[in-house]
Amino acid sequence: MAESSSTRAAAGVEESRSDGAQELALTGNWTTRGIAQVDSRMREVADGSADNVIFDFGPMENIDTAGAFVIRRTVEQLRQAGKSVELRNTDANDETLLEAVAEAAGQNLPEKPSSSFGLLTPFAATGRFVFTALGQIKDAFGILGSAIAGSSGHGISITAITAQIDRIGVGAIPVVLLMNAIIGAIVAQQGAFQLRYFGAEIFVVDLVSVLVLRETGALITAIMIAGRSGSAITAEIGSMKMREEVDALKVIGLNPTGVLVFPRLVAMMISLPLLTVAADAAGLGGAMVIANYYSDISYTAFIDRMQNWIDLSTVLAGLIKTPFMALAIGVIASMEGLRVGGSAESLGQRVTASVVKSIFVVIVLDGFFAIFYASIGF
Numbered sequence: 001m002a003e004s005s006s007t008r009a010a011a012g013v014e015e016s017r018s019d020g021a022q023e024l025a026l027t028g029n030w031t032t033r034g035i036a037q038v039d040s041r042m043r044e045v046a047d048g049s050a051d052n053v054i055f056d057f058g059p060m061e062n063i064d065t066a067g068a069f070v071i072r073r074t075v076e077q078l079r080q081a082g083k084s085v086e087l088r089n090t091d092a093n094d095e096t097l098l099e100a101v102a103e104a105a106g107q108n109l110p111e112k113p114s115s116s117f118g119l120l121t122p123f124a125a126t127g128r129f130v131f132t133a134l135g136q137i138k139d140a141f142g143i144l145g146s147a148i149a150g151s152s153g154h155g156i157s158i159t160a161i162t163a164q165i166d167r168i169g170v171g172a173i174p175v176v177l178l179m180n181a182i183i184g185a186i187v188a189q190q191g192a193f194q195l196r197y198f199g200a201e202i203f204v205v206d207l208v209s210v211l212v213l214r215e216t217g218a219l220i221t222a223i224m225i226a227g228r229s230g231s232a233i234t235a236e237i238g239s240m241k242m243r244e245e246v247d248a249l250k251v252i253g254l255n256p257t258g259v260l261v262f263p264r265l266v267a268m269m270i271s272l273p274l275l276t277v278a279a280d281a282a283g284l285g286g287a288m289v290i291a292n293y294y295s296d297i298s299y300t301a302f303i304d305r306m307q308n309w310i311d312l313s314t315v316l317a318g319l320i321k322t323p324f325m326a327l328a329i330g331v332i333a334s335m336e337g338l339r340v341g342g343s344a345e346s347l348g349q350r351v352t353a354s355v356v357k358s359i360f361v362v363i364v365l366d367g368f369f370a371i372f373y374a375s376i377g378f
């Protein structure tokens with residue numbers, strides 16, 4: 001079947017000048033099929049020097065949202081540049097389409113510089129960062145409160161918590177032990193290498209025991225959990241959000257935050273301290289092996305000196321901060337999961353953001369605790 005002349009007519013722009021105004025007669029079919037032919041011409045119009053631009057819809061044969069978007073985008077760019085724009089011979093269909101694409105057309109516009117010299121740009125960027133950070137902190141506390149409130153509404157599920165402990169804690173034991181054993185061995189080797197010049201290799205026991213028990217055991221374990229389990233929590237909740245399972249929980253009268261987030265938070269706060277105890281043992285074990293091999297410090301001598309050097313406060317200094325780290329990781333991972341949109345790209349972005357933010361917050365918390373311990377002499 002032959003196409004009608006209306007369908008064959010390509011979109012076009014006929015320009016004329018009248019009383020200093022630039023008149024643009026829009027001709028042909030401004031539809032998705034042929035809009036690419038006039039897109040570059042409309043961009044030239046937006047960058048033109050005319051102060052008064054008139055768009056005449058009279059000669060136009062047909063228009064859809066693609067054509068309306070190109071026209072509305074050009075109109076908004078001209079108005080943003082301080083120029084006068086007039087639309088002639090529009091009908092109800094034209095106005096409806098132009099209004100429908102107004103928001104999308106406006107989003108494509110470049111942001112207007114805050115200062116011609118860029119003097120305010122750093123301050124504006126700082127303000128946006130602070131505003132965004134405060135908003136995310138508010139969301140995090142909202143999720144935490146909603147999780148606690150939701151759990152009290154329908155009871156605490158021991159089965160769900162146990163299942164999450166198995167995923168978060170038990171499944172992470174091999175990688176946590178391996179990483180901490182390697183870190184302890186590296187610290188022992190480097191410490192012994194440097195202390196050898198002073199004939200004080202035995203002090204490597206003091207160095208490793210304090211460092212592992214107070215810092216690296218908890219910190220390395222929290223970072224590993226943030227990368228392993230935090231990303232998994234974000235992916236699980238995000239996938240449920242994409243499949244509208246979160247909305248289904250709301251429909252049946254359940255609080256999604258209490259059902260999905262609370263068991264994971266509890267499991268995280270139980271698992272991380274226990275994993276830290278195992279990590280401390282692995283770190284000290286790795287250090288003992290290297291000290292024996294590299295510095296001829298026997299296992300008995302290592303343990304005897306460690307018992308004389310450390311006390312209960314050294315062990316507690318590392319364990320006290322682990323529940324706070326676990327809570328931060330769980331809240332951030334859940335918050336990012338609930339912010340996932342409807343695309344796979346959004347899921348990937350949120351998982352990445354979850355890991356990066358969790359590791360950053362864990363390191364900051366570790367620094368705060370170090371300063372706090374030093375200030376109280378703990």
